[in-house]
Amino acid sequence: MASALLLAGCSGGDPGEPGAEQSATGPAREVLLQPAGSQGPAPFTPSTAQEGAPVQQEAPPVTGVSDPAPAGHALTGSTPGLYGGTRSVASCNVEQQVSYLTAEPGKARAFAESAGIPESNLADWLRGLTPVLLRADTRVTGHGFQNGRATSFQSVLQAGTAVLVDQYGTPRVRCACGNPLRSPAAADGAVHTGEPWPGYRPERVVVITPTSGTVGSLVIASAADNTWLERRTGTDGDQDRRPDVLPSCDPASCDLVTNPPQPVPDPNAPSTAPSVPVVPHHTPSAPRENERPGDPVAPPMPDDTAPAPTPDVPPGPDGPVGPELPVVPDGPGEQQPQPEPPPSFEELLPGDTAPHQPETFEG
Numbered sequence: 001m002a003s004a005l006l007l008a009g010c011s012g013g014d015p016g017e018p019g020a021e022q023s024a025t026g027p028a029r030e031v032l033l034q035p036a037g038s039q040g041p042a043p044f045t046p047s048t049a050q051e052g053a054p055v056q057q058e059a060p061p062v063t064g065v066s067d068p069a070p071a072g073h074a075l076t077g078s079t080p081g082l083y084g085g086t087r088s089v090a091s092c093n094v095e096q097q098v099s100y101l102t103a104e105p106g107k108a109r110a111f112a113e114s115a116g117i118p119e120s121n122l123a124d125w126l127r128g129l130t131p132v133l134l135r136a137d138t139r140v141t142g143h144g145f146q147n148g149r150a151t152s153f154q155s156v157l158q159a160g161t162a163v164l165v166d167q168y169g170t171p172r173v174r175c176a177c178g179n180p181l182r183s184p185a186a187a188d189g190a191v192h193t194g195e196p197w198p199g200y201r202p203e204r205v206v207v208i209t210p211t212s213g214t215v216g217s218l219v220i221a222s223a224a225d226n227t228w229l230e231r232r233t234g235t236d237g238d239q240d241r242r243p244d245v246l247p248s249c250d251p252a253s254c255d256l257v258t259n260p261p262q263p264v265p266d267p268n269a270p271s272t273a274p275s276v277p278v279v280p281h282h283t284p285s286a287p288r289e290n291e292r293p294g295d296p297v298a299p300p301m302p303d304d305t306a307p308a309p310t311p312d313v314p315p316g317p318d319g320p321v322g323p324e325l326p327v328v329p330d331g332p333g334e335q336q337p338q339p340e341p342p343p344s345f346e347e348l349l350p351g352d353t354a355p356h357q358p359e360t361f362e363g
Contacts, residue, residue, distance in 0.1 A: 228246055
């Protein structure tokens with residue numbers, strides 16, 4: 001029993017010991033309590049935490065707790081205030097975490113298997129995580145590295161623990177020891193192992209569930225001034241900003257367990273609302289005589305009594321000039337009729353119209 005009590009921290013203990021290794025899908029027999037500042041005896045890497053409780057390199061004294069382990073209140077990873085942090089400050093050094101793991105192929109392989117990712121994608125996967133702090137005691141499946149292999153165990157991480165969160169809002173790495181984190185397994189009949197920290201209440205432990213789709217940002221609580229911050233996923237805090245839409249309560253008054261704030265819609269997410277065609281506005285005319293409302297309106301009939309419109313023709317020197325006829329060239333073998341010449345002046349104004357008279361007279 002004494003060896004089982006040494007499981008607090010990042011380690012799952014010796015794989016050969018009873019209860020040290022537990023399946024992430026099978027029922028847990030023990031749930032380890034891990035203070036925020038405890039590294040544990042079997043870390044994957046040295047601590048990369050830059051914010052939160054100071055990390056103790058040695059595991060604190062551990063005593064057994066026989067109380068039943070909590071099932072945890074389920075909260076979605078996008079819940080505002082589920083995580084905290086300081087503006088423009090990363091809770092973990094991601095590049096340092098990448099360097100530690102890639103320097104030892106054996107640890108990198110065991111880490112990738114425990115996290116459920118391809119080993120070749122380990123560095124890019126880590127760089128896509130978001131460093132934050134837990135704001136509630138949280139149930140997870142933790143992992144340790146001992147004797148060249150990874151071990152798994154159920155754990156409760158204390159609020160204030162520095163973690164790396166994925167694009168679904170779930171914690172995936174504990175920065176104090178570099179161990180991979182997964183969703184917790186069933187804990188029916190399990191008991192606590194470890195010493196509770198001041199303020200620990202089993203009924204207020206939470207379980208963080210992944211969102212249905214990826215999120216572009218997390219609304220976190222500022223640890224410095226009790227305000228809201230929006231942190232883009234995959235960034236280390238250098239793009240922190242004030243959210244466009246604020247939750248209904250401030251971080252200090254929001255109760256994550258009894259009345260959690262509603263998730264803030266992601267402004268970068270594509271809209272799922274169907275598009276509605278725009279119909280031009282039409283103002284109906286007044287009803288005609290003997291016309292009832294709702295009857296179909298016939299189109300207006302043309303007015304036969306109105307004079308036909310005449311084209312505007314510019315006046316010539318002797319009055320209006322008709323439109324000029326197009327000149328049609330003569331085709332081969334065809335002779336086009338020539339227009340009649342205009343009448344001569346004599347034809348228009350004849351001279352003497354009397355009968356011809358002789359030039360001399362008889363007398």
